[in-house]
Amino acid sequence: MRSLTVLILAVFSLYADVSSRVIDVPTRERVSERLLILTPEVPKAVVVLFAGGHGGLQLSDDGKFGWGEGNFLMRTRELFAKAGLMVVIVDAPSDRQREPYLNGFRQTKEHVHDISTILTWIKTQTTAPIWLVGTSRGTQSVAYVATENPSDISGIVLTSSILYDAKSDAVPEMKLEKLQMPVLVVHHKEDGCSHCSFDLIPSLMNKLTSTSAKELLVIEGGQTKGDPCNAFGHHGFNGVEQEVVAQIAHWVIAH
Structure with missing residues (x-):
């Protein structure tokens, strides 16, 4: 516990000053992606964050959330930035700003094209390595984009991965062996969401046969409230956010 506390203090003491802005990046014809960007003075890496659920954040011009601010990655965005990481939060594209938002869209060529265009734009802003980070259904976006077009991506982080899904490919069903x-x-370890049972984690880890580095970070503790698939259950690392973000940031920067 002491070593983890030291890590947390070390990670979050890197940067105090963080700037933020909202930008719309054109992707497909008459379509754009709205991004909320948090930038430390000298980013060690970039983390592109994908929320779970339907993914329609409905970001306003001044960066306020119409939905999803409580999502694990959304509510910890400043922690990532204070750890020295440039944060890029991705909303649903402009042609999917109503139901079903990203539902049924995460595993499409249009989604891959949109995110690839965003990565190209990020490279005009910084030379720092770019990582995709998803939580819950956001892991389906991250895994699919990474397997379909890995160029410009330095690595990925999958948190609370979708391990079972009757309606679309769960993460272990994707071509992870290509990564x-x-x-x-x-x-x-106690994720109570039926789509994300910890017992199914081997089905994911066993598919990662070609990665240059891989690790399973098992989280324990915290508290769970309400629906076990929502952001304030163990599924959303409620009560252990700082520890989780510190270890993610440390791993990303180290690799």
Whole structure:
């Protein structure tokens, strides 16, 4: 516990000053992606964050959330930035700003094109390595984009991964054996969501056969409230956010 506390203090003491802005990046014809960007003075890496659920954040011009601010990655965005990481939060594209938002869209060529265009834009802003980080259904976006077009991606982080899904490919059903980049898997041992049972984690880890580095970070502790698939259960690392973000940031920067 002491070593983890030291890590947390060290990670979050790197940067105090963080700037933020909202930008719309054109992707497809008459379509754009709205991004909320948090930038420390000298980023060690970039983390592109994908929320779970339907993914329609409905970001306003001044960066306020219409939905999803309580999502694990959304509510910890400043912790990532204070750890020295440039944060890029991705909303649903402009042509999917109503139901079903990203539902049924995460595993499409249009989604891959949109995110690839965003990565190209990020490279005009910084030379720092770019990582995709998803939580819950956001892991389906991250895994699919990484397997379909790995260029410009330095590594991925999968938190609270979708391990079973009757309506679309769960993460272990994707072509993970193609991935050669580093992959960090973060999962709460007591995740109560039926799509994310910890017992199914081997089905994910066993598919990562070609990665340059991989690790399973098992989280314990914290508290759970309400629906076990929502952001304030163990599924969303409620009560252990600082520890989880510190270990993710440390791993990303180290790789």
